[in-house]
Amino acid sequence: MTDALHRVSVSTLRAGLTAGDFSPAELTAHFxxxxxxxxxxxxxxVTRCDEGARRQADAVASQKAEALSGIPLIQKDIFCTxxxxxxxxxxxxxxxxxxxxxxxxxxxxxxxxxLLGKANMDEFAMGSSNETSYYGPxxxxxxxxxxxxxxxxxxxxAVAAGLAPLATGTDTGGSIRQPAALCGITGxxxxxxxxxxxxxxxxxxxxxxxxxxxxxxxxxxxxxxxMAGFDPRDSTSVDAPVPDYHGGLPADPGMLKGLKxxxxxxxxxxxxxxxxxxxxxxxxxxxxxxxxxxxEVTLPNTGLAVPTYYVLAPAEASSNLAxxxxxxYGHRCEQPRDLEDLYLRSRAEGxxxxxxxxxxxxxxxxxxxxxxxxxxxxxKTRRLIADDFARVFEQVNIIASxxxxxxxxxxxxxxxxPVTMYLNDIYTIPANLAGLPGISVPAGFDQGLPxxxxxxxxxxxxxxxxxxxxxxxxxxxxxxxxxxxYA
Amino acid sequence: xxLSESDVAKVAQLAKLKLNESQVPEYAAELSGILExxxxxxxxxxxxxxxxxxxxxxxxxxxxxxxxxxxHRDAFQAIAPKVEDGVYLVPRVIE
Numbered sequence: 001m002t003d004a005l006h007r008v009s010v011s012t013l014r015a016g017l018t019a020g021d022f023s024p025a026e027l028t029a030h031f032x033x034x035x036x037x038x039x040x041x042x043x044x045x046v047t048r049c050d051e052g053a054r055r056q057a058d059a060v061a062s063q064k065a066e067a068l069s070g071i072p073l074i075q076k077d078i079f080c081t082x083x084x085x086x087x088x089x090x091x092x093x094x095x096x097x098x099x100x101x102x103x104x105x106x107x108x109x110x111x112x113x114x115l116l117g118k119a120n121m122d123e124f125a126m127g128s129s130n131e132t133s134y135y136g137p138x139x140x141x142x143x144x145x146x147x148x149x150x151x152x153x154x155x156x157x158a159v160a161a162g163l164a165p166l167a168t169g170t171d172t173g174g175s176i177r178q179p180a181a182l183c184g185i186t187g188x189x190x191x192x193x194x195x196x197x198x199x200x201x202x203x204x205x206x207x208x209x210x211x212x213x214x215x216x217x218x219x220x221x222x223x224x225x226x227m228a229g230f231d232p233r234d235s236t237s238v239d240a241p242v243p244d245y246h247g248g249l250p251a252d253p254g255m256l257k258g259l260k261x262x263x264x265x266x267x268x269x270x271x272x273x274x275x276x277x278x279x280x281x282x283x284x285x286x287x288x289x290x291x292x293x294x295x296e297v298t299l300p301n302t303g304l305a306v307p308t309y310y311v312l313a314p315a316e317a318s319s320n321l322a323x324x325x326x327x328x329y330g331h332r333c334e335q336p337r338d339l340e341d342l343y344l345r346s347r348a349e350g351x352x353x354x355x356x357x358x359x360x361x362x363x364x365x366x367x368x369x370x371x372x373x374x375x376x377x378x379x380k381t382r383r384l385i386a387d388d389f390a391r392v393f394e395q396v397n398i399i400a401s402x403x404x405x406x407x408x409x410x411x412x413x414x415x416x417x418p419v420t421m422y423l424n425d426i427y428t429i430p431a432n433l434a435g436l437p438g439i440s441v442p443a444g445f446d447q448g449l450p451x452x453x454x455x456x457x458x459x460x461x462x463x464x465x466x467x468x469x470x471x472x473x474x475x476x477x478x479x480x481x482x483x484x485x486y487a
Numbered sequence: 488x489x490l491s492e493s494d495v496a497k498v499a500q501l502a503k504l505k506l507n508e509s510q511v512p513e514y515a516a517e518l519s520g521i522l523e524x525x526x527x528x529x530x531x532x533x534x535x536x537x538x539x540x541x542x543x544x545x546x547x548x549x550x551x552x553x554x555x556x557x558x559h560r561d562a563f564q565a566i567a568p569k570v571e572d573g574v575y576l577v578p579r580v581i582e
Contacts, residue, residue: 099562192542206542235547307525318502325503327575332568338578344505356504360495360514361521363502374525379538381531386539419520435542459543 005030006162007482010071010219011246013165017070024070028057028114031072035116035163038486042139044158046077047085047118056114067222067246069112073166076155077118078125079105079210080199084115088201089123089133089151092324092331092350102199103234104168104210104227111226116164120154123352124321125175125203127151128424131415132354139411140183141483142449146408149179152213156183159213161486166223167213172203173309174403174428176211177440181403181452184442186469186479187213188220191460192435193238195224196231204316205236207309207432215479217441217469221245224462240460248463253471257291262396266302267427273406275446280402283443283453286475287400287468295396299388304381305430306423311365311378312433317355318362324350357418386434393458398468401427403440403452427454437462441469442478450478488526489519 005013005027016022022030032050039045053072060070080086080098087093101109109115122132130138130153138153140146141161148157152169156179159167169176171189180187188211195210202208212223225246230239263284268277288294326332326346333349336342351359365374392399404427414421431438436456443453453472457465473479490498495515499506506514560573569576 097566099559099566193545206540232550236541236545238543238545301531304528304531307528310521310525311528322503326568327577328563329566329568336578339580341505342578343503347503348505351504356502357514357517357521359502359504360498360518364490364494364498364518364522365525367498367501374528376538377528377531377533378525379540380533380536381528383536383539384531384533386542418517419524422521422524433542 006034006165009216010067010165010214010222013071014065014067014069018065024057024060024114025054027070028053028072028116031116031164038161038163041144042141042157042161043136044120044138044154044161044163045074045117046087046089046120046135046154049084049115049117052084053114053116060112060114066111068108068226070114071166072114072116072164073108073168074116074119074155074158074164075105076121076152076168076170078121078170078201079168080201081105081115081118084118086118087134089121089135090350090352090355091134094134094331096329100199103196103231105199107226119152119158119167122151122153123355124201124317125151125170125172126317126354126358128174128178128421129409129414130154131411132352134352137411140408141486142184143408146410146449147182149182149408151175153179155213156180156185156187159183159185159215160483162482165214166219168210169213170200170208170210171432172207172313173432174425176213177403177428177438177452177454178425180213180440182408182450184450184481185213185215186217186220186439186441187211188224188439188465189431189437190224190228190462191437193236194437194460194462195227196234196237198231198233202320204313205320206316207313217439217466217473218246218249221249221466221470243463245463245466248467249470250467253290253474255467256287256471259287259292259398259468260396261287261292261294262297262392262399263294264297264299264302264392264399264401266299267401271405271426272402273446276402276404276406276451279444279446279451280453283472284400286472290475297392297396297399299392299430301381301384301388302426302430305385305433306426308378308381308385308433309429310361310422311374312382314358314362315366315375316362318359318366321355321359382433385430389434389436398464399456401454403427403454407446407449407451431456435459437465439465439469441472442481444478488522490515490522
């Protein structure tokens with residue numbers, strides 16, 4: 001049993017701990033050993049926390065056993081972890097040791113989870129391939145010449161390779177769902193406001209949302225249950241009760257009978273690669289086979305989503321990233337001539353190319369004379385996109401679509417062409433603009449590379465999302481496939 | 488909208504980023520490409536649409552006007568690049 005601890009569910013791990021089949025220290029050692037063996041080839045971690053993890057695991061033994069007690073996990077390096085370096089994938093924060101803890105990280109720690117390390121990511125979460133990290137690209141465990149997706153690429157690749165059973169991520173335009181799809185695991189983005197953003201380094205504050213990665217939807221249910229909930233420290237945190245997501249999961253796929261599943265025709269149009277389409281169609285047939293009612297729906301403003309996003313997200317980023325001034329924390333240039341020089345050079349040296357690009361786009365669309373034409377216009381088109389969803393959710397319970405247009409692309413393939421890279425996120429960005437919850441679940445393989453099925457639910461219907469994902473995973477075993485080298 | 492090299496220099500100044508001259512033409516091309524993509528929004532009919540500033544259309548929550556924070560100055564200054572006697576140091580701004 002103990003040599004397969006990376007292959008089983010969190011509930012199984014917890015049961016093993018309770019039964020004394022293995023100790024929290026042994027469980028943590030199993031994953032630390034896998035990190036030692038495999039991470040040099042994947043680059044999923046920026047910072048390893050071996051010593052802290054062993055200490056935390058030892059402390060668990062005497063704690064009251066709850067779902068995540070003694071379960072190891074990896075935090076995306078965007079979450080401030082008190083006393084543990086937090087880089088956000090940037091040279092700007094290369095030496096940053098937060099003096100405080102992100103609320104969601106604190107909650108996971110209080111639940112008794114064990115922090116194995118901090119995951120590599122696109123710099124300041126800006127990227128779809130994990131190639132913009134100051135710490136180098138992450139490699140996809142299914143094919144190490146390919147990207148894991150981004151921005152939470154380190155988290156997704158680590159779970160896919162069995163370096164941790166769970167990992168956190170953040171999703172501003174698809175940064176959980178897309179890497180989950182490309183790495184063949186499950187990734188959940190909750191409703192905007194469901195999980196506190198306090199201590200999660202801000203990229204675009206009206207879009208950012210924390211979530212989680214695991215092989216199984218049922219494991220995500222355990223994790224979300226601990227991460228979610230009101231936080232007075234986040235002014236956009238929503239004060240709504242947190243259900244027992246795991247307890248609410250169905251025991252069998254019977255709940256799919258009569259479920260109304262909407263297929264937005266815009267998500268199956270040109271650009272969708274045939275191999276990906278085939279897998280997603282088969283997944284939908286599977287749901288239909290269980291009695292789900294499949295309905296074609298339309299989200300007519302889908303085409304506006306990417307351009308809307310590339311006004312709003314950079315605008316918010318340029319404002320959020322203004323705080324990095326070389327004065328209070330973060331990178332400071334050598335020998336500044338004057339204050340202006342200190343700002344200009346600290347920022348130019350601390351930020352990479354993609355971040356600089358987005359800050360400049362943001363500064364431009366917010367500048368005098370352009371605000372109405374870009375920013376205000378994009379806030380209006382954002383509403384059109386959100387209204388599309390509200391209308392569709394009057395007809396259906398859930399939306400199903402591909403998560404991405406194709407499987408993982410090669411390292412370097414799209415790096416020099418930002419617009420092509422951006423357009424890639426067409427199926428994931430709309431949910432962020434509308435604030436909706438979404439999940440990506442493994443739905444098969446195209447030429448050996450994983451394909452993701454995206455499910456979107458109405459605001460705060462994470463339970464529904466998890467239930468459908470779990471029911472689908474009771475029927476299929478795509479989520480239990482392993483890249484051979486890491487099995 | 489295509490950005491000229493002088494537009495890029497201006498926006499870099501606004502964004503407080505020092506660009507090498509060699510970077511300017513590349514950024515001009517890349518930023519122009521992004522703006523060109525963004526301009527497809529012009530075709531959308533948005534008369535009478537209320538701008539959406541918050542994904543749940545909620546307004547900012549207010550809290551009681553009471554002191555809740557404790558003093559963390561030492562912890563915050565411990566991670567600052569340059570401090571002295573409890574203040575952050577920057578180059579002289581007044582001669």
